Amino acid sequence: xxxxxTPILEIRNLSISYGEGEARTRVVHDVSxxxxxxxxxxxxxxxxxxxxxxxxxxxxxxxxxxxxxxGSIHLNGEDISRWTEKRLRGIRGPVxxxxxxxxxxxxxxxxxxxxxxxxxxxxxxxxxxAEADRRVIELLTQVGLSEPELRAKQYPHELSGxxxxxxxxxxxxxxxxxxxxxxxxxxxxDVTVQRRILDLIDDLRRAxxxxxxxxxxxxxxxxxxxxxxxxxxxxxxxxQGPTAEVLATPQSAYTRxxxxxxxxxxxRSARPAIDANSKPLVTVEGLSLDFGLPGGRxxxxxDNVSFTVRKGxxxxxxxxxxxxxxxxxxxxxxxxxxxxxxIHVGDTDVAGLSSRTLRPFRRKIQLVYQNPWGSLDxxxxxxxxxxEPLLNFDPLPKAERSQRVEAIIERVGxxxxxxxxxxxxxxxxxxxxxxxxxxxxxxPEVVVLDEAVxxxDVTVQAQILALLGELQxxxxxxxxxxxxxxxxxxxxxxxxxxxxxxxQVDYGPVAQIFESPASDYTRELIEAVPGRTFPHHxxxxxxxxxxxx
Amino acid sequence: MTRYxxxxxxxxxxxxxxxxxxxxxxxQAMPGDAVLIKFLNPDYGLSPEQIQAIRExxxxxxxxxxxxxxxxxxxxxxxxxxxxxxxxxxxxQLAVNLPxxxxxxxxxxxxxxxxxxxxxxxxxxxxFAWLRNLxxxxxxxxxxxxxxxxxxxxxxxxxxxxxxxxxxxxxxxESLVLPVATLSVPIAAPLAQILIRSIDEIRTRPFxxxxxxxxxxxxxxLWRHVAGNAILPALTIAGVLFGELIAGAVVTETVFGLxxxxxxTEKAVGxxxxxxxxxxxxxxxxxxxxxxLLVDLLYPILDPRLRTPSGATA
Numbered sequence: 001x002x003x004x005x006t007p008i009l010e011i012r013n014l015s016i017s018y019g020e021g022e023a024r025t026r027v028v029h030d031v032s033x034x035x036x037x038x039x040x041x042x043x044x045x046x047x048x049x050x051x052x053x054x055x056x057x058x059x060x061x062x063x064x065x066x067x068x069x070x071g072s073i074h075l076n077g078e079d080i081s082r083w084t085e086k087r088l089r090g091i092r093g094p095v096x097x098x099x100x101x102x103x104x105x106x107x108x109x110x111x112x113x114x115x116x117x118x119x120x121x122x123x124x125x126x127x128x129x130a131e132a133d134r135r136v137i138e139l140l141t142q143v144g145l146s147e148p149e150l151r152a153k154q155y156p157h158e159l160s161g162x163x164x165x166x167x168x169x170x171x172x173x174x175x176x177x178x179x180x181x182x183x184x185x186x187x188x189x190d191v192t193v194q195r196r197i198l199d200l201i202d203d204l205r206r207a208x209x210x211x212x213x214x215x216x217x218x219x220x221x222x223x224x225x226x227x228x229x230x231x232x233x234x235x236x237x238x239x240q241g242p243t244a245e246v247l248a249t250p251q252s253a254y255t256r257x258x259x260x261x262x263x264x265x266x267x268r269s270a271r272p273a274i275d276a277n278s279k280p281l282v283t284v285e286g287l288s289l290d291f292g293l294p295g296g297r298x299x300x301x302x303d304n305v306s307f308t309v310r311k312g313x314x315x316x317x318x319x320x321x322x323x324x325x326x327x328x329x330x331x332x333x334x335x336x337x338x339x340x341x342x343i344h345v346g347d348t349d350v351a352g353l354s355s356r357t358l359r360p361f362r363r364k365i366q367l368v369y370q371n372p373w374g375s376l377d378x379x380x381x382x383x384x385x386x387x388e389p390l391l392n393f394d395p396l397p398k399a400e401r402s403q404r405v406e407a408i409i410e411r412v413g414x415x416x417x418x419x420x421x422x423x424x425x426x427x428x429x430x431x432x433x434x435x436x437x438x439x440x441x442x443x444p445e446v447v448v449l450d451e452a453v454x455x456x457d458v459t460v461q462a463q464i465l466a467l468l469g470e471l472q473x474x475x476x477x478x479x480x481x482x483x484x485x486x487x488x489x490x491x492x493x494x495x496x497x498x499x500x501x502x503x504q505v506d507y508g509p510v511a512q513i514f515e516s517p518a519s520d521y522t523r524e525l526i527e528a529v530p531g532r533t534f535p536h537h538x539x540x541x542x543x544x545x546x547x548x549x
Numbered sequence: 550m551t552r553y554x555x556x557x558x559x560x561x562x563x564x565x566x567x568x569x570x571x572x573x574x575x576x577q578a579m580p581g582d583a584v585l586i587k588f589l590n591p592d593y594g595l596s597p598e599q600i601q602a603i604r605e606x607x608x609x610x611x612x613x614x615x616x617x618x619x620x621x622x623x624x625x626x627x628x629x630x631x632x633x634x635x636x637x638x639x640x641x642q643l644a645v646n647l648p649x650x651x652x653x654x655x656x657x658x659x660x661x662x663x664x665x666x667x668x669x670x671x672x673x674x675x676x677f678a679w680l681r682n683l684x685x686x687x688x689x690x691x692x693x694x695x696x697x698x699x700x701x702x703x704x705x706x707x708x709x710x711x712x713x714x715x716x717x718x719x720x721x722x723e724s725l726v727l728p729v730a731t732l733s734v735p736i737a738a739p740l741a742q743i744l745i746r747s748i749d750e751i752r753t754r755p756f757x758x759x760x761x762x763x764x765x766x767x768x769x770x771l772w773r774h775v776a777g778n779a780i781l782p783a784l785t786i787a788g789v790l791f792g793e794l795i796a797g798a799v800v801t802e803t804v805f806g807l808x809x810x811x812x813x814t815e816k817a818v819g820x821x822x823x824x825x826x827x828x829x830x831x832x833x834x835x836x837x838x839x840x841x842l843l844v845d846l847l848y849p850i851l852d853p854r855l856r857t858p859s860g861a862t863a
Contacts, residue, residue, distance in 0.1 A: 059761075061758060061762065085767075090764065091764075100755050100758060105756060106758075109756075109778065111774075119765070123763055123764045155854070171763065
């Protein structure tokens with residue numbers, strides 16, 4: 001980028017707060033950066049860093065009580081920060097547009113896809129109806145949707161997540177804006193879809209010379225896709241500069257921490273080799289599971305899956321949505337009856353469990369779910385949440401129960417003062433620790449972690465992964481780790497099964513699968529992991545410095 | 550789709566039959582009967598033998614099953630039997646009393662929907678927080694007002710004080726203004742509440758942000774994006790509220806002296822005029838079932854997600 005071109009977007013000393021009067025809290029402090037024509041700027045940070053708020057302010061999209069306290073937002077040289085709604089409406093679409101975070105909820109469910117693409121043409125349009133219809137098809141073709149005429153007539157629920165994001169991209173590029181704001185455009189998508197969508201945005205952006213403000217929590221995505229990087233923490237800029245430079249020689253301690261915690265970028269420390277003498281604890285053989293569909297048809301969700309998990313190791317089950325990974329673990333945990341095949345946990349044949357023997361079996365195998373916001377009863381204290389599993393089995397005296405609850409809470413790295421609180425008073429990471437404590441209080445042999453770290457910020461994710469590793473070493477736990485994130489799997493698992501459409505396409509030790517995958521699908525998955533362009537060799541020093549902090 | 554429609558119609562018919570049977574059994578279980586109430590009156594001076602003969606003529610004797618089957622067969626033919634008290638066919642009474650009630654209910658319902666949409670739209674477009682809060686408190690106020698009190702107050706204010714609506718010999722439309730207003734208020738309240746709540750909920754959805762980012766005006770967002778989605782939960786409630794409407798119509802007719810089903814029912818209850826009651830129950834049930842059938846059939850038209858029940862893929 002030549003230095004003398006006027007930036008498309010220039011934000012100077014921007015401060016934003018939410019709330020009125022006493023409750024007012026500032027979430028963006030004195031933020032300044034600029035985006036040159038044709039440039040991709042990544043705004044990186046964890047939840048609460050103010051990255052989305054900053055991006056929304058450029059569109060005048062601050063929700064409800066959001067307010068710009070100070071600073072300016074120059075778009076094409078004009079300060080829009082004090083503009084009226086009416087003036088802002090004129091630039092939303094033709095000058096600056098949005099690719100939103102969650103494609104599944106970002107299209108109106110009761111309007112057809114075509115109508116929603118046409119709308120942006122209607123609002124700013126000088127096109128007549130027939131021209132607009134033609135342009136809609138053109139746009140849908142441009143974003144790589146097959147059968148665009150059919151898609152235009154379909155409704156959002158008839159499209160997959162990736163297809164919906166393509167429709168939203170079509171809307172964003174419809175009027176060839178100078179700047180596109182992409183707010184976590186792929187964080188809700190599978191990794192292979194994510195890659196295709198990011199490629200599409202890249203291609204279209206290059207073709208039109210559009211600038212991109214890419215908001216993301218994923219340093220890997222930022223590393224691959226951006227020219228320059230702005231790192232935000234608690235609403236303040238920690239660091240900014242050319243992406244390669246920032247990643248190679250991070251100046252701020254926070255950036256170094258983010259880098260060392262990001263699984264896709266971190267240097268891999270080899271896991272100790274599996275003890276060949278350890279006994280297989282979970283054995284799955286030829287597992288198949290069918291679901292009945294209306295009309296008597298059957299859908300095979302899991303098809304002939306076999307694997308063995310040795311005691312004290314971590315087995316990862318990897319796959320994209322619909323691959324059958326959740327169904328597989330539900331069968332292992334005894335929530336779902338297998339159609340065919342056998343599952344053994346220790347000496348127990350899971351298929352042979354009756355409702356009477358199923359309950360004691362549940363002590364052996366416990367689950368931790370993905371969403372720490374949804375898996376804890378909001379009206380129970382942390383104490384009663386963790387205590388509850390104990391009440392379901394042998395009656396223990398109250399004093400002993402309290403003792404065990406306190407011990408396990410300290411074991412997962414929480415102060416006992418949290419026991420009297422309700423879940424909403426805890427952070428996401430703390431809640432996930434509570435969920436782990438609840439799983440561990442029955443002293444299970446196997447813990448099934450269903451995307452247990454996927455909803456967490458990278459630094460919190462790194463802490464939870466470290467905790468899980470520690471617990472495994474100390475308590476000899478066996479983990480079955482379900483994840484879509486290959487980078488995390490590579491970090492923490494010993495063996496891995498890769499599922500695609502219910503079939504196991506790869507199975508073996510992690511190192512072997514990553515080095516020489518047997519199936520094309522696994523290769524595609526590995527290649528789609530963001531952060532591959534990241535210069536690993538350049539900053540080993542920075543990494544070790546980050547790990548030391 | 551055809552299956553969906555047929556199954557809904559089948560369910561509607563089943564509900565109707567159940568309403569008929571249950572009401573028949575309950576009415577039969579009541580002690581005494583209309584014939585006794587009317588003809589035991591000493592003014593007639595009838596002997597027990599004569600009363601017995603009349604009872605046989607009206608076919609109020611016989612086993613429960615034969616009576617049930619006979620009445621059911623008659624209902625299916627559209628013959629609702631005779632009103633014992635009035636001595637005329639029930640269908641003749643209905644011909645007189647049903648149209649005013651239907652008119653009142655239909656207009657009351659329409660007015661309630663209009664009122665609810667108005668309140669919800671006002672609350673949604675209110676430029677100031679205080680105005681919004683004020684508008685949002687209207688539904689709770691409406692819900693807590695008893696119908697009979699509201700009716701009397703409306704007559705007092707609009708007819709006697711302001712003399713806007715005449716109560717003596719009003720025109721056919723004029724006579725409906727106040728009853729419709731009275732009836733619509735308690736129906737509009739819950740409807741408005743649901744609408745306001747679902748509008749607020751829909752407004753926080755990401756697709757609204759996308760619409761704003763397209764440059765859409767507030768008006769466009771409200772009517773094109775919010776309304777279509779917010780109406781779905783309101784529709785369900787509207788069907789259920791129709792039951793309330795029937796109950797409300799009885800009180801309203803009494804207050805305003807309209808000669809409708811409400812008055813007919815009130816008299817029939819007093820006299821244990823079973824044929825009339827049976828007909829009223831079945832007609833109310835039919836109205837209720839029809840409205841809910843319409844709601845069910847309207848759903849797939851308004852919500853494309855219900856048109857392809859198993860076609861959705863993640």
